[in-house]
Amino acid sequence: MTFPSPIVPVDRGPLAGSRETAARVALASGASTAAINPDEGLLEGSLRRARAFAADLRSPDQRMPWIAVMALSGLLMYSYWPGLMNARSSWDNPQYQHGWIVPVFALLMLFWWRMPVTQVTASARAAGVGLLVASFVARLWCANFRIVTLDMYTFVPALMGVFLLAGGWGMFRWSWAPIATLIFMYPLPDEATRYLLGPLQTLATILSTYSLQTIGLDAYRDGNRIILGDGQVLGVVDACSGLKMLTIFIWLAVMLMLVGGLEWWENVVIAASAIPIALVCNAFRITIVGVMYNFNSSLAEGFHDSLPAALLMMVMAVGFLVLEMKVLSYLVVTEDTSPMAMYGTGPARAVTSPAGPPSKVSVFPVIPGAGSGQKRPNRPPPEAGGKMG
Numbered sequence: 001m002t003f004p005s006p007i008v009p010v011d012r013g014p015l016a017g018s019r020e021t022a023a024r025v026a027l028a029s030g031a032s033t034a035a036i037n038p039d040e041g042l043l044e045g046s047l048r049r050a051r052a053f054a055a056d057l058r059s060p061d062q063r064m065p066w067i068a069v070m071a072l073s074g075l076l077m078y079s080y081w082p083g084l085m086n087a088r089s090s091w092d093n094p095q096y097q098h099g100w101i102v103p104v105f106a107l108l109m110l111f112w113w114r115m116p117v118t119q120v121t122a123s124a125r126a127a128g129v130g131l132l133v134a135s136f137v138a139r140l141w142c143a144n145f146r147i148v149t150l151d152m153y154t155f156v157p158a159l160m161g162v163f164l165l166a167g168g169w170g171m172f173r174w175s176w177a178p179i180a181t182l183i184f185m186y187p188l189p190d191e192a193t194r195y196l197l198g199p200l201q202t203l204a205t206i207l208s209t210y211s212l213q214t215i216g217l218d219a220y221r222d223g224n225r226i227i228l229g230d231g232q233v234l235g236v237v238d239a240c241s242g243l244k245m246l247t248i249f250i251w252l253a254v255m256l257m258l259v260g261g262l263e264w265w266e267n268v269v270i271a272a273s274a275i276p277i278a279l280v281c282n283a284f285r286i287t288i289v290g291v292m293y294n295f296n297s298s299l300a301e302g303f304h305d306s307l308p309a310a311l312l313m314m315v316m317a318v319g320f321l322v323l324e325m326k327v328l329s330y331l332v333v334t335e336d337t338s339p340m341a342m343y344g345t346g347p348a349r350a351v352t353s354p355a356g357p358p359s360k361v362s363v364f365p366v367i368p369g370a371g372s373g374q375k376r377p378n379r380p381p382p383e384a385g386g387k388m389g
Helices: 019-028 042-056 060-079 081-090 101-113 122-145 148-153 155-185 190-214 242-259 264-272 274-293 297-303 307-331 339-343
Strands: 219-222 225-228 233-235
Touching: 042 101, 060 081, 060 155, 081 148, 081 155, 101 155, 101 242, 122 148, 122 155, 148 155, 155 242, 190 219, 190 225, 190 242, 190 274, 225 274, 233 274, 242 264, 242 274, 242 307, 264 274, 264 307, 274 297, 274 307
Parallel strands: none
Antiparallel strands: 219 225, 225 233
8 A cells, every 4th residue: 555545547638748748647647756757856856746736727627626725724724723823832842843844744745746636526525524524523522521632633634624625536535644644743642641651661761771781881770760870860751751752753654654655564564663663762862871871970961852862863763764664675575477577578667557547656756775666576587598487
């Protein structure tokens, strides 16, 4: 499974023969950007998509749905403005400092994955209205019980309903995943913080104590504190807030799932590994602080809450996730059974079925060497004059 799902091919009229027109028609039919130009860079792709969007807006059939999306989204933001401001205030908390990045990346993905608007059916209108009504009913229920966090969350399905109502199923197929990532710009509910982060923080303390003992330092655990050999007390709760960045690691895992072009089972493995990776990165940070205490306590106290420490955890998390994607790409090898690949008569190329778009589509540029799109064939092409086994 890749994101976004292909859109049913749409008849866009005869081609004008230009490269840009061919790219737009290919995108409308669900073809991947890589199939259009494998060597296209990020800047070139952005400029081409911007030109295609500007050209589409000249058509009333393409312009009116986007006007409706902008108008309804503006009304929706006005209605949810108190909740959006609450989310903005939570970004001052070190646990949610990544919040402002989430809508930026969501907008970038919407821009990159955008496809021409197809016909809006009555079922799409009804489903869009249904999502909006369900979101507003959930808001009323949350207001009755004064559940602020869940009330803020309903903005995400309501925005999906706007895109579905204005642009139909075609727009919904490529927009729902970027819109869904907006859930990470909101703070976690208090219940999740109390029942999830607490036990994970204790586990991180245990791992850090074991790591310090493994490298030969005197350390033992006392609750969520690490007592070092010289009497220094390293309070994991106060001194190291790295575990509070758990939501950042999960968001990073989701983003790599969206842009990596992975199979569905690989996405499941990546999602399940987000919490263990967060624990490992946080334990590594605490271990570094514990080692620093043996040389310079003031340096250690200044490191645990510093920007370099946070960046170190982010780099480690991304590195582990990319490494995991690389390992997964070699665990299961996909066999290419096409005649050209089996007999070695020519280069492998994407084949589009007359009945629909290709079965595997990745509109967003994948990470080179990662994901199932980089798997090698299980059977090498036979040598000239050889026999089929």
